[in-house]
Amino acid sequence: MSTATADAKPKGKSGRKVIITCAVTGSVHTPTMSPYLPITPDQIAADSIAAAEAGAAVIHLHARNPEDGSPTPDPKVFMQFLPRIKQNCDAVINITTGGSLGMSMEDRLAAPLRAKPELCSLNMGSMNFGIFHVTDKITEWKYPWEKAYVERTKENVVSNSFAQIERFVKELGDGCGTRFECECYDIGHLYTLAHFVDRKLLTPPLFVQTIFGVLGGIGPHPEDLMHMRRTADRLFGSDYQWSILAAGRHQINLATIGATMGGNVRVGMEDSIYLGPGQLAKSNAEQVTKIRGILENLSLQIATPAEARAMLQLKGGDQVGF
DSSP: OOOOOTTOSOOGGGOOEEOEEEEOSOSSSOGGGOTTSOOSHHHHHHHHHHHHHHTOSEEEEOEEOTTTOOEEOOHHHHTTTHHHHHHHOOOEEEEOSSOOTTOOHHHHHHHHHHHOOSEEEEEOSOEEOBOGGGGGGOSOOSSTHHHHHHHGGGTOEEOOOHHHHHHHIIIIIIHHOOEEEEEESSHHHHHHHHHHHHTTSSOSSEEEEEEESOBTBOOOSHHHHHHHHHHHHHHHTTSEEEEEEEOGGGHHHHHHHHHHTTOEEEESTTTOSEEETTEEOSOHHHHHHHHHHHHHHTTOEEOOHHHHHHHHTOOOGGGSOO
16 A cells, blocks of 8 residues: 555645544543533534534534433434434534443444444454543542443453454445444554455545543553554555544644644544533533634644545435434
8 A cells, every 4th residue: 555644735725624523422421520511312412513513524422311321322312313413414423333331232233223324433442441540539429320330441341352343344334334433542453454454344445533541542642643643654555534532631632733744633522521621611512613723723624524525435414314
């Protein structure tokens, strides 16, 4: 493959376009951690639409039990907000296949197979994913499930075996025409992705989401980011779109560094509940607005949903199941 960097250089006078992804709620943070975390279908829909209006071309979605904010794989809950988001904005809707701790493969596939989205996340390896250390800072929990859920991350492994990854690819990719946001938390995950490309189970253009600062994955140092970038360039050449996701306080600074190196960016309350030091984000749109302002001040242009679809070769919003 070519060693050229995908979209790293300006294209004519218009320049390079940066895709902003917003991960609206996730399954990591709990209601006690932030009163602004979207939980109900109404809240998830409203936050998603506002994030799209602020400039996010891609909206990444999990679902939560509206009664207590616990993660749920129930397609019926997803279908309470997916059609509303689609009706009110043109953003690409990206549905998780990662789910949350304790979910089976059937759980993780249920909503994506029902919705047949343009894009799904796809974790590229099993790993430790620790958030248990935050229990030292919280003395009172809003709901009974939260503390035990967080503490379980000390002993549970997030499972994404080769067989599991292949099943996601075949049932969603081959079966539904869905493409993937390939989530790589460490160097080995890039090599796993290369394995699936070599077998032609995944085809370019790849959407490679490199993730930094999760306990159990690669760290959040700029050298870590550069190492992931160099490795991805060597493995995939010009056949991929690079994106940067950093956890917690590292979100904005690593996204900014990555964007100046030719990357796309991901923000959202799945990854960080803060807007700045000690300042909780009151909405996902606030984070999108902040990173958009930084990118535009760096003379980088923000991709529209239509441009993101073209860059990622997606099937189109009219081909989904909602």
